[in-house]
Amino acid sequence: MGVRQLETTLTEAAAPARISGSAALRNELKYGLRFLVRHTLHYERRIRALLAQERWPRERLDSAADGLLLDTLQAAVRRIPRYHSLKAHLSVGNVREALAEHFPIIDRRDLMVRPADHFPYESAPRPWTIVGRTSGTSGSPLQMFRSLESVLWENAIVERHFRWSGYRPGMRRAYLRGDLVVPIDRASPPYWFHNRYNNQLIVSSRHLRDPCVDDIIEALTRFAPFMMEAYPSTAYELALLLEQRNSFLRIPYVFTGSEPLYPHQRQLIETRLATRVMDHYGMAERIAYATECEYGNLHLNTDYSYVEIVDDDGHPTDDEGYIVGTTFHNSVMPLVRYRMSDRTRWRPGSCACGRTYPMIEPVSGKFEDTLFGSQGQRISPSVVTFAFKALRGIKYSQVAQIGEGLWEIRVVPEAGFNEAERDRLIDNVRKLVDPGLRVVVREVDEIARTTAHKYRWIVNESGHDSKSTGEFRPRTEDPKSAVP
Ligand SMILES: [Zn+2]
Known part of the structure; x- marks a missing residue:
């Protein structure tokens, strides 16, 4: 092993420990103080x-x-x-x-x-x-x-x-919301922090993805909240x-x-x-x-x-x-x-x-969570779910209203998603939700989230409310993120 390579290995080994050491200390202080205040x-x-x-x-x-x-x-x-x-x-x-x-x-x-x-x-x-x-x-x-x-x-x-x-x-209680308890680029467990003041396992929701989730499932099983x-x-x-x-x-x-x-x-x-x-x-x-x-x-x-x-x-x-x-x-x-x-x-x-x-x-x-049909009528999200039943190859989805009577369905595809499934989805929306809707399906790598790392399945981006007040009001977020 050459010197340069050894250096790299040492740096890589040391860096996560250093990061996680300071993150753990920060967590101890944060959750300890929060416990004292509450x-x-x-x-x-x-x-x-x-x-x-x-x-x-x-x-x-x-x-x-x-x-x-x-x-x-x-x-x-x-x-x-x-x-x-x-x-x-x-x-x-x-x-x-x-x-x-x-x-x-x-x-x-x-x-x-x-x-x-x-x-x-x-x-x-x-x-x-x-x-x-x-x-x-x-x-x-x-x-x-x-x-x-x-x-x-x-x-x-x-x-x-x-x-x-x-x-x-x-x-025992677990927590799976927006808290950044470990560095976002962390690639080895733990992807969580045990807040001993509350006997609470705080899991990093940023790591709910394929390479990390098996460890998270195991940790939750072991912790048995x-x-x-x-x-x-x-x-x-x-x-x-x-x-x-x-x-x-x-x-x-x-x-x-x-x-x-x-x-x-x-x-x-x-x-x-x-x-x-x-x-x-x-x-x-x-x-x-x-x-x-x-x-x-x-x-x-x-x-x-x-x-x-x-x-x-x-x-x-x-x-x-x-x-x-x-x-x-x-x-x-x-x-x-x-x-x-x-x-x-x-x-x-x-x-x-x-x-x-x-x-x-x-x-x-x-308003931003509301979909409207071709006649301006409110459409229940539960009804929209029917259009997705029995479809193959859709990992995640988002239904966006992008204009009057116009929906864009964003799909993160996985094996099995093809043109036929796409057409079935469009067909289902017309048959089961509203025959007058124009629907486009767009394949994307991921669904964009809000600044608070929140995900919305239904999103209205058309900029105006076609039925009720005609006003655009931004929604508020995360009632608990502001608690000291
Ligand atoms: Zn009751």
């Missing part, structure tokens, strides 16, 4: 209080929410320039009426166009202010100022959902890779969120991970939080925020409408009647789980 003495008490109230009679829940709403409105008048001059008399008895009468509905554009009216501290965070960021996919990030209280409540509310599965502190937090797309990717290997994992619960969860994803995840998926709906603005229970119903957490569902004119509706929410627990920057582009409707009745929180239908219709 797990204060009050943490467990907070969660127990939240668990105790979820089966209260509805009137008692409502009056607790009225108290929190009053706190928020009073803080808004104090903190937010837009409401400084508001003269309304606010009390627990009239708080919902006062909200509807004196506080107009706002949305992301108000915050972006007139920050001076909507942000405290003249829009410049103080050194001690906790700042959360949303990263709109169209490059319009937005900052949110948060109180420490709001961060602690957020963590407790998220943790409460985990407890619905029977998860208790100290039990009781539950796993994941994006729908990362859990689905793992399920696909398991399917390709004709193999299974056993993780009793998978908690998903931050992206839409499509029925075909849920189905494969539940089969391949032998799991029950518990989805949730939330956002960085923290104006609504809904959690799926063991009976598959999505419960709106009324101790998290005050939610209204309104029609295009801003009036309350029992039909499908926009989600409008008012934050609780954040005295630094309360958001009042903030409208999302997400749509849902109230689900009447009560749930067999016994929790009294109101229920909503699965949230859909974010």
Whole structure:
């Protein structure tokens, strides 16, 4: 072996160790600090209080929410320039009426166009202010100022959902979201980091690919987590890779969120991970939080925020409408009647789980996640999945609306994909989804992801909404990435 070659070998051997040493230290500090911030003495008490109230009679829940709403409105008048001059008399008895009468509905554009009216501290965070960021996919990030209280409540509310599965502190949990726990170009295991503070195996979702995934499957099998937090797309990717290997994992619960969860994803995840998926709906603005229970119903957490569902004119509706929410627990920057582009409707009745929180239908219709047919009608993603059934050679796919009545289906092909399969796909869309659609199929090497490394199966890139509001609103991302 020549000197040069020996040097190369030594460098190659030393480099990964050096990188992984500093990455491991960084991880220890990051997750250790995070644990200290979250797990204060009050943490467990907070969660127990939240668990105790979820089966209260509805009137008692409502009056607790009225108290929190009053706190928020009073803080808004104090903190937010837009409401400084508001003269309304606010009390627990009239708080919902006062909200509807004196506080107009706002949305992301108000915050972006007139920050001076909507942000405290003249829009410049103080050194001690906790700042959360949303990263709109169209490059319009937005900052949110948060109180420490709001961060602690957020963590407790998220943790409460985990407890619905029977998860208790100290039990093994896995994590498969966006965290970069090992260098992205790492080519030998471990592709994970064991966060001993939470007994949590944090797996690098960047390494969910062929040369690395066998080690990841083995590590997850060995670790045997009781539950796993994941994006729908990362859990689905793992399920696909398991399917390709004709193999299974056993993780009793998978908690998903931050992206839409499509029925075909849920189905494969539940089969391949032998799991029950518990989805949730939330956002960085923290104006609504809904959690799926063991009976598959999505419960709106009324101790998290005050939610209204309104029609295009801003009036309350029992039909499908926009989600409008008012934050609780954040005295630094309360958001009042903030409208999302997400749509849902109230689900009447009560749930067999016994929790009294109101229920909503699965949230859909974010413009960028919505496909429209040849007549401008909304098309359900579940319906689109039918077009893909029984096709061969499609590793990954994405359905994009690129114009009015025009879809582009992007396919990462594998063995078996040919012209005949391509024609069958187009044919299926016309037969099973909408005969009037124009469809092009494009073969690609990979499906582009958003900046937060998230994957969307359905994507609307046509730039305008052909049916409802005619407005383009960037979606927000990853409600949990901003937690310190
Ligand atoms: Zn329920």
